[in-house]
Amino acid sequence: MKRIVIVVVLLLLAAGGWWLFRSESRPSAPTSASTVDAATLKDPALIAQGEYLATVGDCASCHTRQGGALYAGGRVLPTPFGNIPSPNITPDRDTGLGEWSFEDFWQALHSGKGRHGELLYPVFSYTSFTKVSRDDALAMFAYLQSLAPVHAPAQPATLSFPYSVRNSLKAWRALYFKEGEFQRDPSKSDAWNRGAYLVQGLGHCNECHAPRDSLGGQQGNASLAGGQIPSQNWYAPDLSTQTNGGLAGWSEQDIVDLLKTGQSARGTAFGPMAEVVARSTQHMHDDDLHAMATYLQSLPPRAASVSGKTQLDTRAIMQHGAKIYAERCADCHGKDGGGVAGVYPPLNGNSSVNEPTGINAMRVVLLGGFAPVTQGNPRPYSMPPFAQQLSDADVAAVVTYIRQSWSNTASVVLERDVVKYRHTPID
Amino acid sequence: MKSLSAKWSRNWRVISAWMVLMLLLHAHAARAQDAPHPAIPDTLQQRIAACIACHGTHGEGTPESGFFPRLAGKPAGYLARQLKDFQDGLRKYGPMEYTVRQLSPAYMEEIAAYFAAQEVPYERSPVPDVSAETLQRGETLVTHGDAARQIPPCTACHGSQLTGVQPNIPGLVGLPYDYISSQLGSWRTKTRATVAPDCMADMANRLSDSDITAVSAWLASRTLPADMHAQAAGSVTPPLHCGVLGDKGDGA
Numbered sequence: 001m002k003r004i005v006i007v008v009v010l011l012l013l014a015a016g017g018w019w020l021f022r023s024e025s026r027p028s029a030p031t032s033a034s035t036v037d038a039a040t041l042k043d044p045a046l047i048a049q050g051e052y053l054a055t056v057g058d059c060a061s062c063h064t065r066q067g068g069a070l071y072a073g074g075r076v077l078p079t080p081f082g083n084i085p086s087p088n089i090t091p092d093r094d095t096g097l098g099e100w101s102f103e104d105f106w107q108a109l110h111s112g113k114g115r116h117g118e119l120l121y122p123v124f125s126y127t128s129f130t131k132v133s134r135d136d137a138l139a140m141f142a143y144l145q146s147l148a149p150v151h152a153p154a155q156p157a158t159l160s161f162p163y164s165v166r167n168s169l170k171a172w173r174a175l176y177f178k179e180g181e182f183q184r185d186p187s188k189s190d191a192w193n194r195g196a197y198l199v200q201g202l203g204h205c206n207e208c209h210a211p212r213d214s215l216g217g218q219q220g221n222a223s224l225a226g227g228q229i230p231s232q233n234w235y236a237p238d239l240s241t242q243t244n245g246g247l248a249g250w251s252e253q254d255i256v257d258l259l260k261t262g263q264s265a266r267g268t269a270f271g272p273m274a275e276v277v278a279r280s281t282q283h284m285h286d287d288d289l290h291a292m293a294t295y296l297q298s299l300p301p302r303a304a305s306v307s308g309k310t311q312l313d314t315r316a317i318m319q320h321g322a323k324i325y326a327e328r329c330a331d332c333h334g335k336d337g338g339g340v341a342g343v344y345p346p347l348n349g350n351s352s353v354n355e356p357t358g359i360n361a362m363r364v365v366l367l368g369g370f371a372p373v374t375q376g377n378p379r380p381y382s383m384p385p386f387a388q389q390l391s392d393a394d395v396a397a398v399v400t401y402i403r404q405s406w407s408n409t410a411s412v413v414l415e416r417d418v419v420k421y422r423h424t425p426i427d
Numbered sequence: 428m429k430s431l432s433a434k435w436s437r438n439w440r441v442i443s444a445w446m447v448l449m450l451l452l453h454a455h456a457a458r459a460q461d462a463p464h465p466a467i468p469d470t471l472q473q474r475i476a477a478c479i480a481c482h483g484t485h486g487e488g489t490p491e492s493g494f495f496p497r498l499a500g501k502p503a504g505y506l507a508r509q510l511k512d513f514q515d516g517l518r519k520y521g522p523m524e525y526t527v528r529q530l531s532p533a534y535m536e537e538i539a540a541y542f543a544a545q546e547v548p549y550e551r552s553p554v555p556d557v558s559a560e561t562l563q564r565g566e567t568l569v570t571h572g573d574a575a576r577q578i579p580p581c582t583a584c585h586g587s588q589l590t591g592v593q594p595n596i597p598g599l600v601g602l603p604y605d606y607i608s609s610q611l612g613s614w615r616t617k618t619r620a621t622v623a624p625d626c627m628a629d630m631a632n633r634l635s636d637s638d639i640t641a642v643s644a645w646l647a648s649r650t651l652p653a654d655m656h657a658q659a660a661g662s663v664t665p666p667l668h669c670g671v672l673g674d675k676g677d678g679a
Contacts (some may be wrong), residue, residue, distance in 0.1 A: 067515025278529045343467050368477045373531045384480030424521030
């Protein structure tokens with residue numbers, strides 16, 4: 001009996017393995033066979049539209065190495081499964097998209113497949129980009145093809161087995177990838193539909209602002225309910241503005257302000273979001289920003305989170321935290337945690353202070369830094385880094401204090417949590 | 428009667444003015460006391476709290492340890508270039524790369540100009556106990572170079588008094604031993620680099636370990652010239668073509 005079970009299991013594994021690892025390549029059609037003619041791709045209006053859309057999609061952020069040529073790739077994207085360098089998407093014939101047809105580009109963006117049919121790693125957010133319309137994809141392709149070609153060979157990815165086998169992605173795609181363009185909801189306004197299209201599709205907000213499971217996938221309909229960004233160790237907050245939402249109480253204007261200038265009356269962008277604002281959203285048209293805000297404001301209320309109350313007696317920690325707060329923080333953020341309008345963000349009711357993990361508050365205390373430089377805020381104020389001055393216990397105390405003062409009721413942060421986030425994230 | 432009334436009226440005006448003033452003062456004091464924080468000054472110094480936390484309000488750095496370098500009085504072009512090099516990942520130090528990541532060229536130049544304009548007395552830093560022979564070797568390298576190994580003297584670029592040259596070449600005197608030796612080391616390990624051709628990387632790679640010790644020790648122990656300001660722009664003709672100097676080097 002036992003032997004039969006073993007044989008059956010082995011057969012199943014072999015069948016599963018064959019299904020996963022069989023190759024499914026297709027020969028790439030020559031660019032001359034494309035349905036899009038060369039003149040279309042040279043249309044200046046289409047190229048300009050594509051430049052705007054590539055900015056909205058923040059393509060340059062991943063596809064540009066620190067200090068490197070725009071869109072020439074090489075930025076190493078860390079994932080729990082290994083490091084994946086982004087490819088060169090300038091039209092270089094040998095190392096970029098020079099030989100690509102629009103159909104190849106569409107297949108990558110819409111179906112997550114490379115030029116030869118190989119499955120792409122979902123660090124390229126085709127789970128969101130699949131919602132982008134064919135017209136918008138064509139404009140972006142025309143723009144990318146209009147760039148000066150940069151010769152920048154791809155670096156190899158360093159993925160561990162079995163993730164290094166591309167066909168293992170078949171299983172992942174079956175679980176997490178639903179191919180399909182954005183479908184309008186006729187019962188909603190044009191602004192809502194435009195906002196939903198941008199947020200769910202090109203803006204790929206869910207890629208950070210929704211939880212991921214241990215396989216790096218997002219279950220069901222990605223919800224913008226907030227999540228820890230794997231390997232980067234920042235927390236992208238819940239984006240609901242309604243009861244118990246991460247942005248509870250944010251007005252449409254607050255959202256627009258943050259995306260346009262990097263700061264709002266409710267909070268300031270920092271970490272990965274500072275980069276998103278600086279490179280992408282500050283350049284978006286006002287009507288698109290308002291559309292995104294309209295959509296975000298329609299996200300449903302959230303269930304009340306579990307109370308921050310713990311079994312721990314936090315009186316000593318809170319006292320210690322209050323002392324540090326008075327000495328180091330109150331001059332700028334105020335005794336009442338109210339901040340200074342247009343200068344320093346409030347900590348009271350701040351989504352990044354109150355997010356479930358405490359990671360953001362710990363990191364901001366340790367790293368300090370500038371609000372993003374934008375046209376609306378060209379000379380931002382900054383926060384000193386406290387990594388050199390405060391011990392792990394000090395940071396835990398002051399972060400616990402701000403998470404449990406005024407109207408804030410988030411959970412305690414422990415010394416051992418601070419240890420994990422002391423290192424500085426670089427690229 | 429009329430004069431009495433006029434007098435009263437004048438007095439009343441004085442009293443009421445005084446009362447209003449006191450009321451205002453009181454209200455102001457009460458507000459200042461109740462205000463959760465003082466007004467935030469709209470100054471660059473206030474805006475760059477992130478820089479000042481380590482480098483000091485006037486860019487004095489930490490001369491006793493040499494860990495956070497002095498910025499005060501360094502040429503503005505040089506300081507702006509360092510910010511850009513951190514931003515581009517040519518110069519590697521996590522906290523600096525993180526801090527400058529989103530800054531615009533205009534803002535970086537403004538910050539560089541702020542620190543370049545600061546006048547702060549130089550402090551002497553501890554010099555390691557090295558032999559007179561080593562110091563002599565250091566002096567020879569700094570002031571004469573080593574032609575056989577294609578090492579020009581430091582003074583050829585950094586100025587006759589080694590106080591730097593406007594706007595792109597920093598001074599070498601008044602710096603701690605640990606700072607100078609670690610910078611030369613980091614050019615060799617490629618954790619400090621700049622736009623090509625990176626002359627200083629070439630120089631650092633032509634120096635031996637003992638050369639680096641000798642040069643750093645002599646520079647750190649040198650009596651400071653009375654005028655520590657960088658020399659005027661164009662007052663040196665660098666013997667090398669350096670990326671950071673644009674077309675100023677003659678490429679010899």
